[in-house]
Amino acid sequence: xxxxxxxxxxxxxxxxxxxxxxxxxxxxxxxxxxxxxxxxxxxxxxxxxxxxxxxxxxxxxxxxxxxxxxxxxxxxxxxxxxxxxxxxxxxxxxxxxxxxxxxxxxxxxxxxxxxxxxxxxxxxxxxxxxxxxxxxxxxxxxxxxxxxxxxxxxxxxxxxxxxxxxxxxxxxxxxxxxxxxxxxxxxxxxxxxxxxxxxxxxxxxxxxxxxxxxxxxxxxxxxxxxxxxxxxxxxxxxxxxxxxxxxxxxxxxxxxxxxxxxxxxxxxxxxxxxxxxxxxxxxxxxxxxxxxxxxxxxxxxxxxxxxxxxxxxxxxxxxxxxxxxxxxxxxxxxxxxxxxxxxxxxxxxxxxxxxxxxxxxxxxxxxxxxxxxxxxxxxxxxxxxxxxxxxxxxxxxxxxxxxxxxxxxxxxxxxx
Numbered sequence: 001x002x003x004x005x006x007x008x009x010x011x012x013x014x015x016x017x018x019x020x021x022x023x024x025x026x027x028x029x030x031x032x033x034x035x036x037x038x039x040x041x042x043x044x045x046x047x048x049x050x051x052x053x054x055x056x057x058x059x060x061x062x063x064x065x066x067x068x069x070x071x072x073x074x075x076x077x078x079x080x081x082x083x084x085x086x087x088x089x090x091x092x093x094x095x096x097x098x099x100x101x102x103x104x105x106x107x108x109x110x111x112x113x114x115x116x117x118x119x120x121x122x123x124x125x126x127x128x129x130x131x132x133x134x135x136x137x138x139x140x141x142x143x144x145x146x147x148x149x150x151x152x153x154x155x156x157x158x159x160x161x162x163x164x165x166x167x168x169x170x171x172x173x174x175x176x177x178x179x180x181x182x183x184x185x186x187x188x189x190x191x192x193x194x195x196x197x198x199x200x201x202x203x204x205x206x207x208x209x210x211x212x213x214x215x216x217x218x219x220x221x222x223x224x225x226x227x228x229x230x231x232x233x234x235x236x237x238x239x240x241x242x243x244x245x246x247x248x249x250x251x252x253x254x255x256x257x258x259x260x261x262x263x264x265x266x267x268x269x270x271x272x273x274x275x276x277x278x279x280x281x282x283x284x285x286x287x288x289x290x291x292x293x294x295x296x297x298x299x300x301x302x303x304x305x306x307x308x309x310x311x312x313x314x315x316x317x318x319x320x321x322x323x324x325x326x327x328x329x330x331x332x333x334x335x336x337x338x339x340x341x342x343x344x345x346x347x348x349x350x351x352x353x354x355x356x357x358x359x360x361x362x363x364x365x366x367x368x369x370x371x372x373x374x375x376x377x378x379x380x381x382x383x384x385x386x387x388x389x390x391x392x393x394x395x396x397x398x399x400x401x402x403x404x405x406x407x408x409x410x411x412x413x414x415x416x
Contacts, residue, residue: 022410023400023405023406025396025406027218029211035408037131037208037211038124038127040209040210041208044123044127047120050120051113055116058109058112061105061106061109061112062106066097067094068094070090070092071270072091073088073090085277089273090273091270091271091272091273092270093270094270095268096267096269097266101262104254104257104258105258108251108254111250111254118244119240119244121409122244128401128406128407128409129401131208132401133394134200135204136390137200140218141199141200141201142197142200142215144386145193145196148189148193151375151379152183152186152187152189152190155186159176159182162175163176218390219396223337231403232326235326236319238403239322241318241322242322248314248315249312252311253311256301262300262301268289269287271284272286333396333398333399336391340388346381347384347385350377350378353374353378354374357371
């Protein structure tokens with residue numbers, strides 16, 4: 001089979017750690033169709049709404065949590081044996097956030113937004129993963145349906161040959177009955193394939209409404225290059241899943257810094273004025289109050305330090321999990337390519353055998369049972385080749401998706 005030129009780009013980006021370029025492989029939805037489908041996905045829409053929420057949360061963190069407090073009192077003073085005096089006082093005060101706490105809150109605000117952006121990117125990534133899987137499942141089902149239609153046509157041709165030989169007296173009537181039974185079985189398999197295709201389309205179109213029902217040519221996978229280390233680095237650099245855990249560590253570190261700053265209480269300052277003794281005495285002044293810190297502030301700081309250690313270990317675990325997933329995906333892609341090669345060789349041999357056996361039977365040089373067996377072997381071999389090709393494409397597209405080389409998922413500011 002002819003290797004699509006577009007997929008050769010995959011070899012290019014595997015050959016150099018600095019040759020990262022987005023590609024549009026044959027058999028995959030183009031970007032201008034895929035992106036709107038992803039953007040309207042509920043999970044992505046929820047993450048987009050979460051980003052708006054994060055912006056609001058960041059605004060709250062960036063601003064001071066304290067407000068002005070106004071105070072007003074009135075009282076009556078009664079002198080022993082003397083007159084009564086009405087008195088009043090007013091004041092206003094506010095707690096002031098110390099500079100260290102303000103800086104820590106700004107760091108928390110900025111990181112909260114970054115974490116939400118990473119969550120949005122991961123939502124896009126997961127939605128794209130579902131789209132690729134459902135798309136390939138439907139494409140495979142449609143190609144399987146076409147394959148069974150071809151097989152059915154071949155059996156019909158064989159039946160025509162059998163009936164011709166029966167009429168000529170070169171074959172028994174039983175052969176025609178056997179051929180008809182085989183055709184009935186092929187019709188059942190074709191109907192099953194049509195049902196599977198309809199079911200796969202229902203899953204795809206329901207999950208991603210608005211997608212066009214267009215069957216595309218399945219691409220031919222190419223072997224993975226030897227520079228797996230650069231591919232691993234690319235995937236890790238582009239991984240929103242890893243970025244989320246890294247930002248969770250940053251958040252816990254900033255929260256620890258905030259808790260450390262909180263060990264020094266914020267002061268409250270105010271001004272007040274009063275009217276006493278019927279105005280003969282007027283009072284004005286300023287006030288300052290500072291809470292006396294207790295052990296709770298220190299314990300809260302220690303708790304945030306412990307939480308930072310948890311986040312640190314979570315990050316290390318996530319790196320190892322992603323390393324294992326990448327290694328497994330690379331091994332799967334390589335094994336799947338080899339399976340495709342072997343399956344296609346077997347399918348070609350089965351096709352050749354079936355064609356030769358069909359000719360031999362038409363010439364009276366082979367038995368019907370041998371012809372039907374050869375046809376079944378061809379059907380199985382063709383179906384196996386299709387299954388292997390789809391499995392390989394899932395592995396290929398999965399790696400390209402994780403490396404953010406399709407559908408404009410690349411993070412332009414990622415360090416490579």
